[in-house]
Amino acid sequence: xxxxxxxxxxxxxxVAGGYALCPYAWRRHCLLAASYAFYCTWSLRFAMLLLAxxxxxxxxxxxxxxxxTEPARRRELTIAVxxxxxxxxxxKYLGSVSGVVADLAGxxxxxxxxxxxxxxxxxxxxYYTLKLISYLVDVYWERLEPARELTTLATYAAFFPQIVxxxxxxxxxxxxxxxxxxxxxxAMVAGGLRLMLFGFFKKLVVADRLxxxxxxxxxxxxxxxxxxxxxxxxLFALQLYADFSGVTDIAIGTARLFGITSPxxxxxxxxxxxIQDFWRRWHITLSTWLxxxxxxxxxxxxxxxxxxGLIVALAINMLAIGIxxxxxxxxxxxxxxxxxxxIVSTLIQRRRKKLLQRSPALRRTHAVVxxxxxxxxxxxxxxxxxxxxxxxxxxxxxxxxxxxxxxxxQLSHGSLHGVIGGHLTWKASDVLIxxxxxxxxxxxxxxxxxxxxxxxxxxxxxxxxxxxxxGLAFAILVWGESGGxxxxxxx
Amino acid sequence: xxxxxxxxxxxxxRLALPIAILFVVDATFPLYFWRIPKLxxxxxxxxxxxxxxxxxxxxxKPADVERVVVFGSSVAGSFExxxxxxxxxxxxRTPRVEIERLLKPGxxxxxxxxxxxxxxxxxxxxxxxxxxxxxxxxxxxxxxxLKEDVQYVLPPWAxxxxxxxxxxxxxxxxxxxxxxxxxxxxxxxxxxxxxxxASAGAKWLRSRTPKAPYGxxxxxxxxxxxxxxxxxxxxxxxxxxxxPTWIHQRGQVTLRFRAGGTMLTEQVHDTSGWKSVELNxxxxxxxxxxxxxxxAWSPRAADGGxxxxxxxxxxxxxxxxxxxxxxxxxRYPPVEQDELSDYLRMGRTSGAAFRDRWQxxxxxxxxxxxxxxxWQDSKLRVRDDPFVPTAEFQALERLVxxxxxxxxxxxxxxxxxxxxxxxxxxxxxxxxYLAFFxxxxxxxxxxxxxxxxxTLPPEDFNDAIHINYVGEIALGPTFAGIIRTALASxx
Numbered sequence: 001x002x003x004x005x006x007x008x009x010x011x012x013x014x015v016a017g018g019y020a021l022c023p024y025a026w027r028r029h030c031l032l033a034a035s036y037a038f039y040c041t042w043s044l045r046f047a048m049l050l051l052a053x054x055x056x057x058x059x060x061x062x063x064x065x066x067x068x069t070e071p072a073r074r075r076e077l078t079i080a081v082x083x084x085x086x087x088x089x090x091x092k093y094l095g096s097v098s099g100v101v102a103d104l105a106g107x108x109x110x111x112x113x114x115x116x117x118x119x120x121x122x123x124x125x126x127y128y129t130l131k132l133i134s135y136l137v138d139v140y141w142e143r144l145e146p147a148r149e150l151t152t153l154a155t156y157a158a159f160f161p162q163i164v165x166x167x168x169x170x171x172x173x174x175x176x177x178x179x180x181x182x183x184x185x186x187a188m189v190a191g192g193l194r195l196m197l198f199g200f201f202k203k204l205v206v207a208d209r210l211x212x213x214x215x216x217x218x219x220x221x222x223x224x225x226x227x228x229x230x231x232x233x234x235l236f237a238l239q240l241y242a243d244f245s246g247v248t249d250i251a252i253g254t255a256r257l258f259g260i261t262s263p264x265x266x267x268x269x270x271x272x273x274x275i276q277d278f279w280r281r282w283h284i285t286l287s288t289w290l291x292x293x294x295x296x297x298x299x300x301x302x303x304x305x306x307x308x309g310l311i312v313a314l315a316i317n318m319l320a321i322g323i324x325x326x327x328x329x330x331x332x333x334x335x336x337x338x339x340x341x342x343i344v345s346t347l348i349q350r351r352r353k354k355l356l357q358r359s360p361a362l363r364r365t366h367a368v369v370x371x372x373x374x375x376x377x378x379x380x381x382x383x384x385x386x387x388x389x390x391x392x393x394x395x396x397x398x399x400x401x402x403x404x405x406x407x408x409x410q411l412s413h414g415s416l417h418g419v420i421g422g423h424l425t426w427k428a429s430d431v432l433i434x435x436x437x438x439x440x441x442x443x444x445x446x447x448x449x450x451x452x453x454x455x456x457x458x459x460x461x462x463x464x465x466x467x468x469x470x471g472l473a474f475a476i477l478v479w480g481e482s483g484g485x486x487x488x489x490x491x
Numbered sequence: 492x493x494x495x496x497x498x499x500x501x502x503x504x505r506l507a508l509p510i511a512i513l514f515v516v517d518a519t520f521p522l523y524f525w526r527i528p529k530l531x532x533x534x535x536x537x538x539x540x541x542x543x544x545x546x547x548x549x550x551x552k553p554a555d556v557e558r559v560v561v562f563g564s565s566v567a568g569s570f571e572x573x574x575x576x577x578x579x580x581x582x583x584r585t586p587r588v589e590i591e592r593l594l595k596p597g598x599x600x601x602x603x604x605x606x607x608x609x610x611x612x613x614x615x616x617x618x619x620x621x622x623x624x625x626x627x628x629x630x631x632x633x634x635x636x637l638k639e640d641v642q643y644v645l646p647p648w649a650x651x652x653x654x655x656x657x658x659x660x661x662x663x664x665x666x667x668x669x670x671x672x673x674x675x676x677x678x679x680x681x682x683x684x685x686x687x688x689a690s691a692g693a694k695w696l697r698s699r700t701p702k703a704p705y706g707x708x709x710x711x712x713x714x715x716x717x718x719x720x721x722x723x724x725x726x727x728x729x730x731x732x733x734x735p736t737w738i739h740q741r742g743q744v745t746l747r748f749r750a751g752g753t754m755l756t757e758q759v760h761d762t763s764g765w766k767s768v769e770l771n772x773x774x775x776x777x778x779x780x781x782x783x784x785x786x787a788w789s790p791r792a793a794d795g796g797x798x799x800x801x802x803x804x805x806x807x808x809x810x811x812x813x814x815x816x817x818x819x820x821x822r823y824p825p826v827e828q829d830e831l832s833d834y835l836r837m838g839r840t841s842g843a844a845f846r847d848r849w850q851x852x853x854x855x856x857x858x859x860x861x862x863x864x865x866w867q868d869s870k871l872r873v874r875d876d877p878f879v880p881t882a883e884f885q886a887l888e889r890l891v892x893x894x895x896x897x898x899x900x901x902x903x904x905x906x907x908x909x910x911x912x913x914x915x916x917x918x919x920x921x922x923x924y925l926a927f928f929x930x931x932x933x934x935x936x937x938x939x940x941x942x943x944x945x946t947l948p949p950e951d952f953n954d955a956i957h958i959n960y961v962g963e964i965a966l967g968p969t970f971a972g973i974i975r976t977a978l979a980s981x982x
Contacts, residue, residue: 005661006661006664006665006668007660007661007664009664010660010664183495184495185495185498186498186499186501186502187498189502190502428690429686429689429690432689462505466509470509470513477674477675477678478678478679478681478682478685479682482639
């Protein structure tokens with residue numbers, strides 16, 4: 001069941017209604033049942049897997065908590081993490097690895113086919129595995145008490161608003177809310193519905209509309225010239241942002257309908273002035289997860305290596321981010337590019353700060369140029385993220401560079417002919433709606449960044465406020481494209 | 492009552508007014524939406540055009556009018572409504588004949604059975620013309636398919652009831668919502684209307700007043716709309732030729748004369764020959780006399796020659812040297828609602844050049860080529876099979892039986908096909924197909940079957956089954972004859 005489907009809207013209405021009528025003592029069970037019902041619409045088999053890993057985490061959480069010695073606790077943690085990672089490795093990565101091995105050996109990648117087919121049903125495995133590992137590590141670090149009831153941990157792992165595309169909420173934050181479910185207030189519900197409305201707008205009106213030219217350009221990058229490849233790269237960055245932040249808004253908004261508060265996943269990432277800043281604003285719950293559970297422990301372990309240790313920790317961390325997306329070389333290159341960006345940025349960080357401290361003019365320039373450079377570096381890496389193969393990405397980038405050169409030459413002769421080289425089935429109305437949609441999205445994001453969305457809405461006369469809501473709903477109804485899966489639901 | 496319950500009560504009370512406004516806007520939708528003119532041609536957005544036509548067909552029928560409803564899939568495009576209506580009403584026929592054409596690509600007889608099942612009482616047709624094509628019946632699972640593109644134009648509640656076992660949950664919810672909310676049901680026409688008006692606004696800004704003559708060819712013939720220079724504040728005598736072919740093809744011609752924004756006169760002709768009109772061009776009315784005809788004629792449709800133009804009158808004094816320099820102004824709402832599309836897929840070719848182009852298009856690895864070949868293959872596949880009437884044939888028979896029972900004349904028309912793709916016609920399946928309709932015509936009163944399959948040359952087709960504007964005009968008199976016979980045959 002996709003978030004952007006009528007099935008989901010009907011399902012949510014039923015569950016929210018049932019939850020409101022449910023006696024308080026049964027509400028967590030109601031959420032658990034709804035989460036598993038939601039998951040079963042994808043795959044009953046993988047719902048069993050989800051239950052199995054939840055039980056495993058519950059049992060090992062108790063065992064870690066009960067273990068008397070540090071070596072015993074560490075042993076329990078290691079076994080548990082390996083057990084949790086096994087299904088992820090089997091269903092997400094093993095297929096490709098065996099495929100590569102079989103291809104090298106000249107045989108048929110049977111296992112590869114099995115695993116790839118199977119993974120289609122294992123929705124959210126990357127998300128719930130990370131959630132459960134963070135739970136176990138937090139118990140091991142004694143930041144968290146082991147869960148007393150299986151239902152709490154199982155609901156945490158399977159919580160249906162978050163299972164498809166995150167956010168990856170930490171156990172301490174979500175389980176405490178599940179243990180003592182907060183009352184559902186009208187303000188929470190209104191806030192949730194507002195976020196969902198905005199999320200659907202971003203997905204259906206903006207992202208799915210941008211997806212039309214992006215899909216065309218990335219499907220045959222060699223067929224496009226002029227500014228088309230460059231346009232494809234920019235548009236994909238916007239599409240990915242609208243799509244991913246849209247599904248996150250829907251997830252956070254849905255959780256609010258049940259009184260649950262979720263962490264933010266985005267904070268105007270395209271205005272980041274450095275790559276470090278970008279990762280503080282993009283997919284925040286994944287980057288902080290990796291920072292806390294991969295980078296920091298690694299950095300601590302390698303602290304005797306000095307700067308080399310930092311570089312190694314950064315490289316491993318960013319490669320992990322790339323590979324988390326899936327077993328493809330394009331994701332490895334994406335991770336590697338960000339590793340290089342971060343390492344260079346970290347190495348020059350001190351000098352940059354010193355330089356900026358010297359001159360206010362430089363600081364002002366950096367405030368403008370920094371985000372521009374960061375944005376373009378990110379766009380460049382997103383080309384690899386989106387392309388089918390590394391070769392396709394290289395083709396698109398090289399054609400974009402040649403295209404810019406050619407277009408500049410052409411414009412110098414006063415001709416606009418062939419500026420967008422290649423056939424794009426994008427109507428003028430689509431362009432207008434996409435531009436308007438992105439502008440509206442960025443205005444709201446700017447208000448969200450300043451924390452002034454709610455005050456701005458409250459300051460409006462109620463007629464105007466309702467007109468805004470009705471306008472958004474109307475835009476979704478009339479201009480919403482239908483049928484596109486969320487990009488991050490694949491991971 | 493708890494504080495939270497009080498908050499909920501207050502919040503729900505605040506929702507009452509927006510919900511009431513939404514309800515009023517939704518319930519009164521038919522009162523305002525159908526008054527908005529459709530600004531684009533008939534071939535632009537078939538779904539919107541279908542709904543506009545259906546709305547018109549279900550308006551109360553005046554006492555002195557005989558209503559004819561023509562329906563079919565895309566092949567109904569061979570019926571040029573405006574032309575046939577003018578031909579039938581030429582010379583002031585009473586009662587007047589009103590023709591409504593329902594065309595939707597991909598719509599099958601079983602879909603139309605649903606439409607007539609719910610709308611027949613409101614339509615009250617005197618005659619019905621079913622435009623059929625062999626291709627419409629070649630998918631045995633048709634009645635179980637509900638194409639998204641067709642679903643939204645069908646009567647939702649009747650569709651839900653009849654197709655319930657074959658529809659997905661999402662489609663069931665969609666149909667349920669469509670049957671309860673006009674805004675939801677008609678979201679696509681709303682989108683088209685908004686976009687068309689935005690685009691019309693841009694056109695209006697560009698071409699409010701024509702600056703140069705337009706639509707006047709060097710040989711003295713004009714297009715359906717043309718403008719020639721005049722001196723403001725003078726009396727102009729204009730002499731023009733109404734071609735006999737025009738009267739044959741259209742029955743009657745109406746010409747409207749304007750200068751600037753001022754309507755000068757209107758002339759109606761139902762005979763051919765030289766005509767003249769004296770026009771007092773007021774001072775300040777601009778320096779162009781603008782003339783628009785309600786139809787055009789095609790020399791190619793009359794003589795099979797190579798003149799593919801759509802023509803209006805011929806001016807005795809000829810055209811100015813820059814007679815095609817300008818563009819006709821935008822008018823709101825459009826004056827000529829039934830302007831023909833002059834689209835020719837094979838270009839302005841004929842004879843061997845046409846066949847070469849045809850073969851190239853047929854073999855091309857394009858969407859069109861693939862579709863074209865699949866049509867041909869599907870016909871050849873069943874060529875020698877015994878004919879078995881599938882559910883689509885049965886649905887059509889039920890519809891014919893209902894219409895016949897009510898004393899409505901029915902004409903079943905097997906629409907033309909290109910002679911270049913007729914290889915299947917001597918097979919047993921096709922013979923059975925024709926025999927089925929012959930049998931229907933024999934068994935039910937007021938039902939006639941017309942086989943027009945081989946009536947047009949290859950050059951009158953855009954592809955295997957869709958005829959171009961030349962073919963449309965050529966067939967007009969035949970359809971007028973069919974309708975005359977149908978209306979005369981009623982009890």
